[in-house]
Amino acid sequence: MLDSLRKNVSGFVGMVFIGLIAMSFAVWGIADIFTGAGNDSVLEVGDQEISGSRFQIEYQRRLEELSRQTGSYIGPAEGRRFGVDRQVLGRLAGVAALDQKTEELDLRVPDETVAQEIFDDPAFQGPFGRFDRQTFETVLVQNRISEQELIEDRRGFLTRKQLLDAVSAHAPVPDVMAEAVYGYRNERRVAEYLVLTPDMAGDLPEPTEEELAELHEGAPQAFSTPERRSFEVLVVRPELLAETIAISDEEARQAFEERRSEYDTPETRSFYQIPFAKAEDAAKAAERLRAGESIEAVLEGTGQSVEDVTQTNMTRRDILSGTVADAAFSLEEGAVSEPVETPLGSAVIQVTSVKPGNPAEFEEIKDELKRNLAGETAAQDVYDIYNRVEDERAAGTPLSEIANMLGLRLRDFEKVTRDGTLPDGSKADLPDLPQLLATAFTLGEDEEIDPVETEDDGYYWINVTAVEKPALKPLDEVRDEVVAEWEDATRRAELTALAETLVARGNDGESFEAISGEFDKAVLTSPALGRNASSDTFSRAAVANLFGTPEGKFTSGAAGYGDSLVVMRVKEVRRPDPAANEEEVASLNQTLKETVEDDLVGTLVNALQQEYGVSVNQAMLDRVIGN
Incomplete structure (x- = not known):
């Protein structure tokens, strides 16, 4: 629910609309803004101040997004090494600059407009698809956001939108630009080609011991035992707690009377x-x-x-x-x-x-109501347990002791590989948790990290108890594998040299038929290929080479499947006529217009930052991130 809410609101909760200008911050950055704010704010833009708590919320949210995208846990310190703190500072600086400008222009949004936006937000709709006050309050409680904070956050979002809409509307895009891009994207090429298969590399010599030893030591990842991790996991999820919660008929009936409108x-x-x-x-x-x-x-x-x-x-x-x-x-x-x-x-x-309406009967919906009540109670219990676990961890209590103290199940996993395999070759019975193995293989032994949130508003904690590093196997033990790898590498090198020789002969004026005749093969002709085409015959890299070669000239590239190579001659270049495809050109023009609008917004934000000045309190930033 937290992620869902963040997709529907802005500012320190989500800033969805400001995502439009995220690329602008990636371009301009904030390298020159560390001028040293002197108060407890992390960031100042003109009269606008960004508090440490607001930055921390946005920073943690961005780390969670990146962790989901990469499939690997990224903590605060690691995020700083990747520059995530500067990304978040840049985005917040952009929001603050826009807020400063809207105040100067005295832009306002009526209460009725803000109320309607919240009323229409899917995150706050009940079972009948419309705004539901109880759902609204439940969502706010779950996300630890007050009603007033949400209202002001939404008001700021709508106010900034007025300014950005005025700047980005009616962005001009010359027709010649759309036609040029259309021509580039839709150009087609026909190739004559000859496939060089691995057997055409000729007979290979026997490898020497020195060559095998060099390959064995030079590629240890291919000939080593896999890295293994032992770890323990503590999971708290609403569905697990709900199974232990009993709701009496009396409690259910009282809730039924209070919520009758939801069931009638x-x-x-x-x-x-x-x-x-x-x-x-x-x-x-x-x-x-x-x-x-x-x-x-x-x-x-x-x-x-x-x-x-x-x-x-x-x-x-x-x-x-x-x-x-x-x-x-x-x-x-x-x-x-x-x-x-x-x-x-x-x-x-x-x-x-x-x-006519049909009033609900208690006995008909009693079981469903009890399940819902148990789920709601479990959701609150999860939050309470979360706080207790975090308090104990802050006090230095080991995860195993916390589990015993709270009566929770702690699961242990021994010697698991990155793909979840145990030493006997079977798969570990791992719980279905987001990024579990990725997180386990990111951590050091007994390294403490923040809990990871699950999709159902639960949490899990992980502690790595042992790390078994990869070890290079002796050459005699993996000799056959090393020899096979040497043969593959040598064959690829020979085949590449052959392809380069044939391309040079073709570009020197020798006919393709004469070249292919040496191998008793016919020259084949491809269908018209686009820039992004790929197939079993032509890899994306081969197609890229084809489009980088003048008409009538030779080039080569990897086949789309297997270890073969393709020698190609550009037989024909087909350029599209924009006048014959007016609808597609018009659609592309609209896309380019949106890109120009994004650039205009980015330019505005950059100009406002220069006008108002941006400063970062480095000491406060270090304290917030925990540097």
Whole structure:
């Protein structure tokens, strides 16, 4: 849920819209901003200050994202070596610069707009697909965010969006640019080719002992025992705790009464809602409907279809206008209302069908309700256990003792390889946890890291108890493998030299037919190939070489499959006509326009940073990251 929430909000919780300009920060960076802020803030841009806690939240979020992407745990210190701290500082500096500018311009977002954005956010919708107050509050509690923080964060997001939309709208892109890019992307080439198979390298000599020893020692990773790790894992997940939680009938019934609206099937109405600019026109339409005229006749001349005015199976809460809801739910089926005033003018309501509500019965949903209550209790228990485990770890208590203290199961795994294999060749019965093995093989022995969050809002802690490093096997033990590797390498080298010789002969003017005749093979012709083409015959590298060679000239490259090589001659270059593909060129023009818009936003942010000045409190940054 935490990741889901971050995808739907901005600022220190997510900053989704600012992700648009992330590439800009990658280009301009913040190398020159370490001028030394003098207070407890990590970052200052003009009058804007970024607190240490806000930076820490964003830094940890970015580390979690990178860990998921790479499949390997990246901790705070390692993230700093990779420059993640500067990435986060750059992004926060951009947000602060935009906030400073919006304040100067006195840009504002009405409360109603902010409320509607939150109301429409999928993260806060209940089981019926609409905003649910209880869901909203639960999400905030789970993510340790106050309602006011969320509202102000969303307001800042919408305010920045006003500024960025004004800057990036109507970005010009010359037609010639789109045509040039289109021509580059859609160029096709036809090649004549000859496949050189490994057997064409000729007979290989016997390797000497010196050659085998050099290869054996020079490629230890190929001839060593695998690295193995022993580790212990402590897992706390809601589903595991929920199985141990018993909910009584009394507790379930009390929750049922409190949440009845979630389980009751509400009454729904289908109706026509016909808008009119003038109240007198609405009154005339109501009279015609009561007189028995069809809806089609009443709509004639209004420019509206029946589908335009039809509302189907609407609950009272589905109807935004209170006056429309009152009218629709006060009429009998088939009845027509008097003109109703709405925010958009007058309207006439005619109810076409009524589906009565169906109150839920406790016994019918009791089991489902108990499961939900157990899950909610388990989610809170997970957070409580998380805090207790972290408190004990901070006090230096070993993970095994913490597990015994809290009555939790600690699982031990001995001598596991990176792919989860045990010494006997079987697979270890590992729990399904994100990045478990990747994390285990990143850590040193007894190295402490932050807990890793699971997809179901749980956590796991891992402690590496032993590391068995790879060891080079004796040459006599792996002699056959070393000889096979030497033969493969030698054959590849001979085949590469042959291909280079044939390419040189072709480019010196010798015909392809004469060259191929030496091997008793015919010259083949490829289909038209695009720049990104690949197949069993042509690898991506071979195609790249083909597109880098002038028409009529020779080149070579690896085959798409196996150890063969391909000698190629560029037979034909086919360049597309942009005028014959106007729709595709127009689509590409739009893509380029969006790229230009991103560049404009990046330029604005860079200019604002230069204008306001950016400073980083290095000492505070070190304390936050734990350097």
